[in-house]
Amino acid sequence: MLEHGGDIYTEGLLKxxxxxxxxxxINPLGVPESFKNHIGEALENMEMYPDIKYRTLKNYIIEYIEFSKNYFRSSRESDLNFEEQKMSEENIVLGNGAAEVIDLAVSCFKRVSLIVPSFIEYEKSALKWKCDINYSLLDENMSYNYDDIFLKIKESDAxxxxxxxxxxxxxxDKDKFKEIMDYCEKSNKKIIIDEAFIEFTGKRGCSLLKETEKYKCLFIIKALTKFYAMxxxxxxxxxxxDKDLIKKIEEKQNPWNVNCFAEVAAKYSLKDEEYINNSLNWIETEREFMLSELKKIDFIEKVYDTYGNFVLCKLKKTNCDELYKLCLKQGIVIRKCDNFKGLDKNYTRFAIKNRRHNEIFIETLKDLNL
Amino acid sequence: MLEHGGDIYTEGLLKxxxxxxxxxxINPLGVPESFKNHIGEALENMEMYPDIKYRTLKNYIIEYIEFSKNYFRSSRESDLNFEEQKMSEENIVLGNGAAEVIDLAVSCFKRVSLIVPSFIEYEKSALKWKCDINYSLLDENMSYNYDDIFLKIKESDAxxxxxxxxxxxxxxDKDKFKEIMDYCEKSNKKIIIDEAFIEFTGKRGCSLLKETEKYKCLFIIKALTKFYAMxxxxxxxxxxxDKDLIKKIEEKQNPWNVNCFAEVAAKYSLKDEEYINNSLNWIETEREFMLSELKKIDFIEKVYDTYGNFVLCKLKKTNCDELYKLCLKQGIVIRKCDNFKGLDKNYTRFAIKNRRHNEIFIETLKDLNL
Known part of the structure; x- marks a missing residue:
């Protein structure tokens, strides 16, 4: 079995x-037209080595950080009454996918705390770099257990x-997390926050990007992968x-680790407001639709609330292996969750897609008569 | 100072x-049209995660290996009278640039022998992974010193x-190298051969790709970078x-380390015979032109013979810093060679470009009156 979602190759394309x-x-709106229309620029740049310092690309990211702080702004301005600070090139590290940034960030620490269940690459990297791992379990509602996280970070470097x-x-939850951030800031411990899906949370101010200006202990990882469908x-x-952390990671990187297409994508797509607005409208509507429809499926015991573009469900009367096979027969691939630490064959994850696909999916589930 | 060539950003584009x-x-014929014309395929694939096993892409590489063995065939068939073996997916490892493959290959060994002078990334990787390094100097004609290499590999793992x-x-030189290969094969030592520039040597059968079938000790690294101008x-x-070596390297890699554009480029460009033939015609003509013209420049003491698309020169009456500045004033960037171990400020490297640029360059050098 492959470890991730998205393996439509083994069962599908290759056959x-x-x-x-x-x-x-992945955002079903697909690759933004604003990028596709300028692909020629990337084809021109392709004949040159990228700038080994990626100065232009880093500046597109800096612009997007400023844009994000306002566009996806916090509803609680009082949390943010510290001096504005603009990031510079030395505050940014670029990776061949977020995967590279995660892996190299983890490699900087001897003892790490991980959440369970969570994205399995964190643990794989920690094991690869021979870190000692402290696990903090989500609570019964699959929310963070802040008291436990606090205990675990005390025994860890990150x-x-x-x-x-x-x-x-x-x-x-920023209120509950504040104590942890304050402690880490004082104790020189690091908090690596993977915000790969943050844009899907919408304009509710969920990101901790702005907090990086106040808290040197924060290291936030983002990508074009999910929201920009790339x-x-x-x-x-x-x-x-923390410019020292950036330096430490960059020293571990190979030269020219980012391709020439990323620069053009960042230039045109990151601040594409039409694409962003359409995406936010879509996710708000479809998240509600999927959550309410999934609750009506009688072999689903629990539908967990989500701020992302995916839904975790606990099954009854069936298991993820059986459901996977049945869905595949109907031309649909789902994500079994039994390889997430802390979950088992009772759990499965579904993406939120466009209305047509969501309807086909819900109808398929209903017709299974499990 | 930046460590590599190609930094036209600091002095040029950014200003x-x-x-x-x-x-x-880089091949001045530029990105093959056969790839540009099919860029739409890559844009479609971009919305999906790549196949985590890269099965299709690996098969394009396997086809190219077969094609190369015949197209760039050895003139001495007698060397190759061993049984034909076709490579399979387990014989290929893919990287985010040859840089990643080099780095991870080096990371597999405790003691490595390096050639001096050579591409500086080999040494940087060896230092990063804390390898013990044995250096073997080129001889006075800048050819490999096979006796010395033999001595050094005895003290090394690769x-x-x-x-x-x-x-x-x-x-x-395959004849002189045979003893080293035989020894490594018997002693379970590895030979990592960087053939990033091999296509520029033309149809003279210089590649050791075919020898990988007989010698498990060989690990050959190639790229689309140079010959295919990408x-x-x-x-x-x-x-x-050696499938075990492939496995060992892949275990160190992050998932999805190659982007979706590489697959389309490999599919259409690798066997683009029109592009290949035009490139071989160009390099044969221009290499001769540059070698003979550079020999006429009076501040160049020695022009080293080359099988690549670049020429190393030893200067007299000037040094690479001065020449760099003078050329830059005329809008030309050259490669200073004083950061190559074994070379100093007397050395500089020039790329071979198209006739128009080569003529501009030669005229510029002549007019310097050094």
Whole structure:
């Protein structure tokens, strides 16, 4: 079995079958036209080595950080009454996908705290780099257990946490997290926050990007993968006020680790407001639709609330293996969750897609008569 | 100072100046039309995660290996009278540029032999992974010193060698190298051969790709970067009969390390015979032109023979810093060679470009009146 969602190759493409992929969590609006229309620029740049310092690309990211702070602004301005600070090139590290940034960030620490369940690459990296791992379990509602996280970070050099978390979509509660951030800031411990899915949370101010200006302990990882629907482009980045951490990661990187397409994508897509607005309208409507429809399915015991573009469900009367096979027969791939630490064959994750696909999916589930 | 050629950003693009880049060694025929014409396929694939096993892409590489063995065939068939073996997916490892493959291959060994001077990334990787390094110097003609290499490999677990070598363009003499290969094969030592520039050697059968079928000790690294003029795409690969070495490297890699553009580029460009033939015609003509013209420049003491698309020169009456500045004033960037171990400020490297640029360059040099 492959470890991730998105393996539509083994069962589908390589056998010439077209499948609907509910296993990987990509914005169904697809690659922004604003990028496609300028692909020629990338073709021109392709004949040159990229700037080994990626100065232009880093500046597109800096512009997007400023844009994000306002566009996806916090509803609680009082939390943010500290001096404005603009990030510079030395605050940004670029990666061949967020995967590279995560892996190299983890490699900087001897003892790490991980959340369970969460994206399995954090643990794989920690094991690869021979870190000692302290696990903090989500509570029974699949929310963060802040008291436990606090205990675990005391025994660690860094915490790796996602906002929102994959596979369930819970977010960090800033009020409850403040004590942890204050402690880490004082104790020189690091908090690596994977915000790969943050844009899907909308304008509710869920991101901790702005907090990086006040808290040097924060290191936020983002990507074009999910919200901008470009998993194939392989581009992610990390942001922190701690320039030493950036240096430490960059020293571990190979030269020219980001391709020339990423620069053009960042230039045109990141601040494409039409695309962003359409995406936010879509996710708000479809998240509600999917949550309410899934609650009506009688072999689903629990539908977990989500801020992301995916829904974790606990099954009854069936298991993820059986459901996977039945869905595949109907041309749909879902994500089994039994390889997430802390979950078992009772759990499965579904992506939220466009209305037509969501309806086909819900109808398929209803017709299974499990 | 930046460590590599190709930094036309610091002096050029970022200041709005257009420079002619004689510092990086890219085929001036540019990105093959066969790829550009099919860029739409990549844009479609971009919305999906790449196949985590890269099965289709690996098969394009396997086809190209077969094609190369015949197209760039050895003139001495007698060397190759061993049983034909076709490579399979387990014989290929893919990288985000050859840089990743080199780095991870080096990371597999405790003691490595390096050639001096050669591409500086080999040494940087060896230092990063804390390898013990044995250096073998090129002889006075900048050819490999096979006796010395033999001595050095005895004290090492692996030899890293380029074919042709950068910055001078010497190639491996198969007759003289045979003893080393036989010894490594018996003693379970590895030979990592960087053939990033091999296609520029033409149809003279310089590659050791076919020898990988007989010698499990060989690990050959190639890329689309140089001959196919795609440094921006970031795609390289390694080939060996030793499936265990492939596994060992892949275990160190992050998932989805190659972007979706590489697959389309490999599909259409690798066997684009029109492009290949035009490129071979160009390099044969222009290599001769540059070698003979450079020999007429009176501040060049020695022009080293080359099988690549670049020429190493030893200067007299000037040094590479002065020449760099003078050329830059005329809108031309050259590669200073004083950061190559074993070379100093007397050495500089020039790319071979198209006739128009080569003529401008030669005229510029003549007019310097040094």
């Amino acid at each position: 010439g079958k077209k499948l609907i992929d509910f296993s990987s969590n 915490l790796i946490i996602a906002n929102p978390n994959n596979p369930n979509g819970t977010i960090i 998993p194939g482009i392989r581009f992610g980045y990390g942001v922190t006020s | 709005g100046k257009k420079l002619i880049d004689f510092s990086s060694n 030899l890293i060698i380029a074919n042709p070598n950068n910055p001078n363009g010497t190639i491996i 440094p921006g795409i970031r795609f390289g690969y390694g080939v060996t009969s």
